[in-house]
Amino acid sequence: MKKKFVENKxxxxxxxxxxxxxxxxxxxxxLNPCYTDWLMxxxxxxxxxxxxxxxxxxxxxxxxxxxxxxxxxxxNATSVIFTDSIPLFAVFFKAVRFLLPAQFQYFGxxxxxCFMLQGGIGAILVKKYLKNDFLIVLGGMLFILxxxxxxxxxxxxxLSAHFLCLLALTFIVYYDEVFGKxxxxxxxxxxxxxxxxxxxxxxxxxxxxxLLGFMLIDFVRGEKKWKVLLPFLSYIGAALAVVFLLGGFxxxxxxxxxxxxxxxxxxxxxxxxxxxxxxxKDMPYTDSQYEGFAYLGLGILVLLFISVCLWLSxxxxxxxxxxxxxxxxxxxxxxxxxxMVTLIVSASNIVMYNDKVLYELPVxxxxxxxxxxxxxxxxxxxxMVYLLVLGAICLDxxxxxxxxxxxxxxxxxxxxxxxxxxxxxxxxxxxxxxxxYQTLLPSEDxxxxxxxxxxxxxxxxxxxxxxRKLLFSFGDYGSDYGLTLSNFYFARSxxxxxxxxRDTALQELPADTIFIFFKNEAQKCLNYEMNYYEIDGLIxxxxxxxxxxxxxxxxxxxxxxxxxxxxxxxxxxxxVDGAWIIHPYGxxxxxxxNAEAGKYKVTVTGSNLASTEIKCYYSGGGKILEPQxxxxxxTQVTCEVELSEHAEDLEFAFWNAGGADMVVSGIIIExx
Numbered sequence: 001m002k003k004k005f006v007e008n009k010x011x012x013x014x015x016x017x018x019x020x021x022x023x024x025x026x027x028x029x030x031l032n033p034c035y036t037d038w039l040m041x042x043x044x045x046x047x048x049x050x051x052x053x054x055x056x057x058x059x060x061x062x063x064x065x066x067x068x069x070x071x072x073x074x075x076n077a078t079s080v081i082f083t084d085s086i087p088l089f090a091v092f093f094k095a096v097r098f099l100l101p102a103q104f105q106y107f108g109x110x111x112x113x114c115f116m117l118q119g120g121i122g123a124i125l126v127k128k129y130l131k132n133d134f135l136i137v138l139g140g141m142l143f144i145l146x147x148x149x150x151x152x153x154x155x156x157x158x159l160s161a162h163f164l165c166l167l168a169l170t171f172i173v174y175y176d177e178v179f180g181k182x183x184x185x186x187x188x189x190x191x192x193x194x195x196x197x198x199x200x201x202x203x204x205x206x207x208x209x210x211l212l213g214f215m216l217i218d219f220v221r222g223e224k225k226w227k228v229l230l231p232f233l234s235y236i237g238a239a240l241a242v243v244f245l246l247g248g249f250x251x252x253x254x255x256x257x258x259x260x261x262x263x264x265x266x267x268x269x270x271x272x273x274x275x276x277x278x279x280x281k282d283m284p285y286t287d288s289q290y291e292g293f294a295y296l297g298l299g300i301l302v303l304l305f306i307s308v309c310l311w312l313s314x315x316x317x318x319x320x321x322x323x324x325x326x327x328x329x330x331x332x333x334x335x336x337x338x339x340m341v342t343l344i345v346s347a348s349n350i351v352m353y354n355d356k357v358l359y360e361l362p363v364x365x366x367x368x369x370x371x372x373x374x375x376x377x378x379x380x381x382x383x384m385v386y387l388l389v390l391g392a393i394c395l396d397x398x399x400x401x402x403x404x405x406x407x408x409x410x411x412x413x414x415x416x417x418x419x420x421x422x423x424x425x426x427x428x429x430x431x432x433x434x435x436x437y438q439t440l441l442p443s444e445d446x447x448x449x450x451x452x453x454x455x456x457x458x459x460x461x462x463x464x465x466x467x468r469k470l471l472f473s474f475g476d477y478g479s480d481y482g483l484t485l486s487n488f489y490f491a492r493s494x495x496x497x498x499x500x501x502r503d504t505a506l507q508e509l510p511a512d513t514i515f516i517f518f519k520n521e522a523q524k525c526l527n528y529e530m531n532y533y534e535i536d537g538l539i540x541x542x543x544x545x546x547x548x549x550x551x552x553x554x555x556x557x558x559x560x561x562x563x564x565x566x567x568x569x570x571x572x573x574x575x576v577d578g579a580w581i582i583h584p585y586g587x588x589x590x591x592x593x594n595a596e597a598g599k600y601k602v603t604v605t606g607s608n609l610a611s612t613e614i615k616c617y618y619s620g621g622g623k624i625l626e627p628q629x630x631x632x633x634x635t636q637v638t639c640e641v642e643l644s645e646h647a648e649d650l651e652f653a654f655w656n657a658g659g660a661d662m663v664v665s666g667i668i669i670e671x672x
Contacts, residue, residue, distance in 0.1 A: 053083020292378025
């Protein structure tokens with residue numbers, strides 16, 4: 001045991017260095033399993049999606065398949081797979097939920113584990129070729145400092161499990177020593193397939209491409225050719241079994257999605273830093289090709305260039321039978337196969353360099369449908385990224401001496417750190433602090449509804465699912481009090497099932513369901529016989545009374561008052577003491593009322609309003625309404641418009657056409 005530990009000392013060192021790098025970048029606060037505010041305050045919302053997916057899954061009852069949950073798109077079932085909540089961890093911690101504190105998260109420790117495995121397995125890969133412990137540690141560090149890896153951490157957290165690609169590559173690197181034996185190969189690929197299926201299914205095609213290279217080696221070197229298929233069957237079988245157990249096939253979510261050819265790899269990806277380099281300028285790429293981010297880092301690029309040059313200078317071609325040459329170089333041919341397949345699938349059918357389309361390949365419908373399951377094809381470039389890193393570290397090993405190699409690796413490692421230090425500092429600034437989450441639902445009325453009424457379900461009539469921060473506030477609230485949601489932010493669409501369930505609920509109006517309407521869609525409430533209340537700027541309806549709250553009247557539902565404190569619906573101005581100060585040529589706009597046909601009166605109060613210009617339109621500005629009975633005063637402006645049909649986005653714009661600031665203290669729109 002001690003001998004094994006000593007032999008693998010550089011591997012353990014790299015794992016510990018991975019942990020050290022993680023702490024230096026992200027700090028230690030996020031390792032507190034009870035600290036969840038950092039997950040609820042993420043800027044892009046993905047972290048919050050992951051956390052709330054776990055939170056709902058944790059509190060939901062067990063179902064079969066195990067990953068199914070019906071509380072996030074009630075009454076429809078979905079899977080924890082589609083909230084990217086790292087299903088492997090979610091299922092494990094749900095099984096021991098009775099031991100967990102009320103607030104619990106595992107995402108901090110998952111990130112730490114990924115950094116440790118990235119360093120440890122990276123060291124195992126280079127250990128095959130670098131026989132010196134110091135060189136192995138330097139090589140392992142370059143895997144840890146891969147921008148493509150660090151970029152995904154706490155953006156799309158489960159996609160930062162790049163160690164899965166490295167693990168799959170070890171099966172090729174150590175084919176002769178370990179994985180040439182069928183039993184070892186079957187077990188190894190089954191484990192990789194199960195991990196891919198239980199962490200993030202996008203790793204299935206990535207590791208599957210590496211498996212193709214493994215099968216090529218097996219075919220050439222194996223005695224029984226039919227055994228080539230066994231690792232494939234083991235890999236696919238384990239992956240499918242795990243995805244089934246997690247509810248991936250039983251949730252009814254759409255497998256595919258639009259975007260094939262857009263979320264792709266740009267051929268400049270290996271040397272296009274996309275903001276990651278302190279020295280290298282960004283190159284053109286389309287907005288959607290962020291998914292193909294594969295910048296190697298200046299240190300690895302320099303190391304790769306030098307290693308290739310040294311390797312070429314020492315390469316000598318000898319006359320030998322092709323069959324013998326293939327057998328002797330089958331591992332290298334496997335790497336070439338992986339690189340070719342990776343480039344083809346990641347670049348997709350629309351191949352681009354910079355902002356130019358090199359060619360576009362028509363794709364038959366059935367192929368497109370299959371391809372759309374993994375529409376973000378740019379991610380599939382990662383196996384090639386790590387082959388290039390491995391090549392940069394090890395390609396020149398037969399040429400460079402130990403001392404020269406150590407100097408070269410040290411210089412390139414320092415160059416790598418210097419190149420990406422700016423982005424690492426930004427990440428440190430974001431995560432190495434204590435955040436405090438503020439819900440958009442602060443009213444005590446929500447607590448009363450959950451604790452003192454029979455409400456069990458929240459049904460979104462308005463499109464709350466596309467208002468992320470509000471949706472997440474409802475997610476936090478619902479998961480805290482055991483209330484279901486009718487929809488959520490999922491990695492795949494549930495199609496029309498949410499609409500069907502919503503319409504059914506609106507027909508039946510069950511007393512245990514509260515219905516949520518945006519304030520600018522309050523007129524929709526007139527179609528349903530419910531009690532309505534205004535809470536935190538939202539209209540809440542229920543067929544049963546909600547405590548002692550005073551319900552809204554019909555007049556309330558047809559009157560809209562701007563909430564000036566938010567500063568929404570204002571250009572070229574600012575909020576001062578609860579009023580809007582509109583500068584010259586600035587304007588108010590909105591509120592995009594969902595309005596029925598009829599006459600509407602608008603009243604604006606404030607000061608210096610006499611120079612106001614009034615515009616009214618709907619249908620995206622395509623239909624204009626002429627204001628009538630316009631009265632312009634210094635402290636009040638009124639007008640009326642006649643709407644002859646239903647409008648989904650009725651808008652009023654008040655422009656400051658004068659030379660001084662206009663003060664708006666109130667805007668009211670009333671249906672007469």
